[in-house]
Amino acid sequence: MPQIYLDYNASTPIDPRVAAVMRPLLESAYANPSATHAGGRTAREIVERARGQVAALLGCDPDEVVFTSGGSEANNLALKGAWFARAERGDHIVTTSVEHPAILEPARFLERLGARVTRLPVDAFGRVGPDDVRRAITPRTILVSVMHANNEVGTIEPIEAISAITRERGVLFHTDAAQSVGKIPTRVDALGVDLLSIAGHKLYAPKGVGALYVRRGVRLEPLVHGAGHESGRRAGTESALLVAGLGAACELAADLAAMAEVRRLRDLLWTLLHERSGDEVVLNGHPTERLPNTLNVAFVRRIGADILAALDGVAASTGSACHAGRVELSPVLAAMGVAPEVGMGAIRFSLGRPTTEAEIRTVASQMERALEAVAPLAAPLSPA
Numbered sequence: 001m002p003q004i005y006l007d008y009n010a011s012t013p014i015d016p017r018v019a020a021v022m023r024p025l026l027e028s029a030y031a032n033p034s035a036t037h038a039g040g041r042t043a044r045e046i047v048e049r050a051r052g053q054v055a056a057l058l059g060c061d062p063d064e065v066v067f068t069s070g071g072s073e074a075n076n077l078a079l080k081g082a083w084f085a086r087a088e089r090g091d092h093i094v095t096t097s098v099e100h101p102a103i104l105e106p107a108r109f110l111e112r113l114g115a116r117v118t119r120l121p122v123d124a125f126g127r128v129g130p131d132d133v134r135r136a137i138t139p140r141t142i143l144v145s146v147m148h149a150n151n152e153v154g155t156i157e158p159i160e161a162i163s164a165i166t167r168e169r170g171v172l173f174h175t176d177a178a179q180s181v182g183k184i185p186t187r188v189d190a191l192g193v194d195l196l197s198i199a200g201h202k203l204y205a206p207k208g209v210g211a212l213y214v215r216r217g218v219r220l221e222p223l224v225h226g227a228g229h230e231s232g233r234r235a236g237t238e239s240a241l242l243v244a245g246l247g248a249a250c251e252l253a254a255d256l257a258a259m260a261e262v263r264r265l266r267d268l269l270w271t272l273l274h275e276r277s278g279d280e281v282v283l284n285g286h287p288t289e290r291l292p293n294t295l296n297v298a299f300v301r302r303i304g305a306d307i308l309a310a311l312d313g314v315a316a317s318t319g320s321a322c323h324a325g326r327v328e329l330s331p332v333l334a335a336m337g338v339a340p341e342v343g344m345g346a347i348r349f350s351l352g353r354p355t356t357e358a359e360i361r362t363v364a365s366q367m368e369r370a371l372e373a374v375a376p377l378a379a380p381l382s383p384a
Contacts, residue, residue: 003312003313003314004313004314004315004359004362004363005315005352005354005355006314006315006316006349006350006351006355006359006363007315007316007317007348007350008293008350008351008352008355009151009152009154009179009202009293009294009317009348009350010317010350011201011202011207012201012202012203012204012352013204013352013354014204014205014206014245015204015205015248015249015252015353017248017252018204018205018206018245018248018249018252019245021244021245021247021248022206022241022244022245022248025046025240025241025244026241028042029042029043029046029240029241029244030043031043032237033046033047033237033238033240034227034229034237043238043240046240046243046244047067047238047240047243047244048062049244049247050067050243050244050246050247050248051065051067051243051247052247053246053247053248053250053251054198054211054246054247054250056250056251056254057181057186057250057251057253057254058186058187058188058196058213059187059188059189059190060188060189060213060215061216063216063231064213064214064215064216065211065212065213065214066211066212066213066214066230066231066233066234067209067210067211067230067234067238067243067246068209068210068211068212068234069208069209069210070199070200070201070207070208070209070210071100071102071176071178071197071198071199071202071210072102072199072210073210073223074197074198074199074210074211074212075100075102075103075106075145075174075176075197076102076106076223077212077220077222077223077233077234078143078145078174078195078197078212078220079093079103079106079107079110079143079145079174080106080109080110080221080223081220081221081222081223081233082142082143082172082174082195082218082220083110083113083115083142083143083221084221085219085220085221086142086143086172086219087142089142090138090139090140090141090142091114091115091116091140091142092115092116092117092118092138092140092141092142093107093110093115093116093117093118093141093142093143093144093145094117094118094120094133094136094137094141094143094144094145095107095117095118095119095120095144095145095146096119096120096121096122096128096146096147096157097119097120097121097122097331097335098122098126098128098147098150098152098331098332098335098336099145099146099147099176100147100151100176100178102176103145103147103176104119107119107145116140118136120132120133120136121335122335122336123336124336124337125153125155125285125286125287125289125336126150126153126155126284126285126286126332126335126336127155127157127158127286127289128146128157128158128162130158130161130162130164130165133146133162133165133166134165134169137165137166137169137171141169141171142171142172143171143172143173143174144162144166144171144172144173144174145173145174145175145176146159146162146173146174146175147175147176147177147179148175148176148177148179148180148184148186148191148196149177149179149180149183149184149290149291149294150179150285150332151178151179152284152285152296152317152319152330152332152333152348153284153285153286153290153294153296153332153333153336153348154179154285154286154290154291154293154294154295154296154350155285155286155289155290156180156184156286156289156290156291157175159175159191159192159193160190160191160192163191163192163193164192166192166194167192172194172195172218173192173193173194173195174193174194174195174196174197175191175193175195175196175197176197177196177197177198178197178198178199178202178210179202179291179294180291181198181202181203181250181253182202182203182204182249182250182252182253182256183256183259183262183291183292183293184256184259184291184292185256188213188215193213193215194214194215194218195212195213195214195215195218196212196213197210197211197212197213198210198211198212198213198246198250200242200245200246200249203249203250203253204249204252204253204353205242205245205246205248205249205250206242206245206246208239208242209239209242209243209245209246210246211246214233220233222234222235224236258353259292259293260292262292262293262351262352262353262355263292263293265351265355265356265357265360266292266293266294266295266349266351268357268360268361269295269349269351269360269363269364270283270295270297272360272361272364273297273364273367276364276367276368276371277299277371279300280299280300280371280376281297281298281299281300282297282298282299282300282342283295283296283297284296284297284298284319284333284336284338284343284346293350293351293352294348294349294350294351295348295349295350295351296319296346296347296348296349297346297347297349298319298338298342298343298344298345298346298347299345299347299371300341300342300345300376301341301344301345301376301377302344302345302371302374302376302377303344303345303374303377304318304319304344304345304346304347305318306374307345307347307367307370307371307374308347310369310370310373310374311363311366311367311370312366314363314366316347316348316349316350317347317348317350318346318347318348319332319333319343319346319347319348329343329344329346330343330346333346341377349363
């Protein structure tokens, strides 16, 4: 494993307290939760306890929580489920240009079936304008989907302002909250959303499990048809093991106090990098409306992947790719209008609850040496 892990937006380790809940279930929770015998009833109790834990975090009722295989399935169920259930009412979906592929690709699929999709632009910080949403909604709009917080730059979208518009217009509103759950408040009534997606492996639960909040009264066509699991909304025998892990993680995530320290360390890293590099390092994303754990920085006229390669044992992510003298920015940075000579040097450091100040100072020190080893480019790269 990497010596210093700063890629928590990509995936988190399973919290030891979550693992402790799951471990005994490897051997004991094997019965089908739909079975009526004692083993089945025990498995069902585990599933329903987890459902209550997820609901408590989101501030909803347990019967509004649908377990899925992860965030991607939850997003697909939200978009496709709403499309097939409401096709007689309209054919228009509104989203943004900076969504995760788990939103953009289902939207493209639905376009092949006749959907009209509006992808709204964002400003230089990665935020969509509520007024742009208002103008995009038509009498044929059936769904608006805007992520709660961006996975690359951490920018938090104005979900509450958008939800006021969608309620006024009678349009369903979905938010992909995979990155925000456990980092900032995600109470569904405060956000005003009808649908909200969770990914377990982004909040210290195992991979392979997630959830979709579905406001009571909202009808979705299931993606998976079969027996009547999840109140008929998602067929397939539930995994008591995995949902117990998700439930335990959600219970832990309700305490956001640890995020104050994570934010401090994130800001410390930015301060140290800026002190060493000055104008050669640029912050990507909103300066204040940003996830407390996310720092996306760009080193001007350098290649992010080369800098990471020069770091010793640090796990992080880049925001661009360079091929044969051409730079390919991530769609998010491109949508934000980041210049190629800046975006090509983008690196995302995403911190987690286990991150320490010693690790942050080590990374900053190593970064100074890495930048000495990676000279700035003499000639500009062409955008791909």
